[in-house]
């Protein structure tokens with residue numbers, strides 16, 4: 001139990017009167033607590049927790065004002081000194097980078113994802129191989145009750161390998177084992193709730209608690225990853241990935257002779273890509289599978305679209321996205337409904353700033369409350385119903401990205417710290433779902449029931465994840 005105070009925002013003089021002290025705090029499901037508080041305190045409220053001040057932004061309009069409009073956007077683009085950023089990512093990555101450090105690192109990360117991840121043309125043969133192994137796994141498991149996470153992981157681990165080193169060594173290769181281990185360990189330590197407690201009481205990391213031991217393991221595994229990538233980068237000169245470019249960037253010196261990007265930056269930027277590329281995308285795809293298996297009619301409509309646009313004889317390509325309106329709407333609705341990164345990554349005010357008429361003091365931690373925005377009746381009709389058609393017009397065409405309804409989906413954040421992997425993640429999700437719909441129909445497991453995916457019941461790990469489940473794949477005839 002943690003003591004916290006909330007201050008809400010009544011009409012009238014713009015201040016932060018204390019309205020109550022509550023004595024209950026569930027650190028693992030902070031997003032659900034903030035959802036409750038939004039119904040009581042409105043679109044923006046502030047609370048103190050363990051000596052730190054937090055402000056929660058709970059509507060798309062307030063989030064846009066805070067992160068996407070100057071002069072506020074520049075002031076709110078900082079990150080707080082989070083426990084994870086300092087002790088796990090050595091203050092050397094992009095996600096948790098503070099102050100001036102972020103601009104150059106973020107730009108580099110963005111350029112790397114564009115160069116190695118976004119366009120499929122340069123990666124087409126490797127991505128096709130990944131898709132072929134997904135298909136083989138599905139074929140060899142037809143009609144069996146299976147937990148689809150192995151299939152999803154196989155696909156995503158291979159895509160991340162191709163991104164980082166230019167090729168995939170398969171599920172039995174050493175690299176996938178290391179990336180898998182890193183991913184498991186990060187899930188054990190990364191949680192906004194842990195951050196609140198360990199950030200306020202950092203001495204806890206010296207006590208031999210499981211979380212402290214996991215942090216030590218993360219550092220060892222990062223080192224193993226770098227050593228293995230170094231070996232691999234010497235072996236194959238033709239296939240290149242992000243790691244090859246980072247090796248060159250480390251050699252660069254500025255005019256004053258200083259090195260701006262170091263080995264620490266390399267390993268921690270790669271951890272960002274591994275964690276984001278696997279964890280977030282895996283949770284989203286797993287949720288999509290569970291949703292689809294419970295919605296046979298939606299599967300039929302998606303399969304019809306894939307038949308019409310792609311047919312059954314060729315692999316889906318990124319160009320197909322433009323014509324697969326329902327598939328795109330399904331992906332966007334899934335991102336809204338599950339809101340996998342429920343509170344995005346916390347921001348911090350680098351100076352005093354005014355948002356919606358209220359003064360936010362320097363160093364206040366700002367929470368982009370995406371989960372609440374996506375489940376608010378003020379933003380979406382029937383927010384707890386899964387309705388991909390909310391993103392289609394009456395001709396079945398996807399609403400343009402500047403449509404007000406689309407603009408309320410903020411799963412990748414917005415503004416100067418928004419996700420740099422959005423295009424990469426969305427293109428891989430499209431390929432996976434289109435391939436699945438082309439190949440198979442998902443049905444409920446034999447002798448067991450498959451529960452509906454309920455957003456409030458998802459497991460809170462680093463990101464939200466569906467509860468473990470099983471499905472069966474039934475192959476489609478050509």
Ligand code: HEM
Pocket residue numbers: 094095096097102106109113272273274276277278280281284340341344345346347368411412413414416417418419420421422424425
């Ligand atoms: C479904 C998949 C994904 C979701 C839902 C997601 C969501 C997010 C969100 C909400 C943020 C924080 C935005 C903010 O602070 O305002 C973020 C940041 C970030 N994401 Fe993603 N992400 C996904 C996939 C990826 C992938 C695949 C990569 C890279 C391979 C990636 C790399 C990053 C990085 C580096 C940042 C930090 C940006 C910064 O701090 O400036 N993400 N993501």
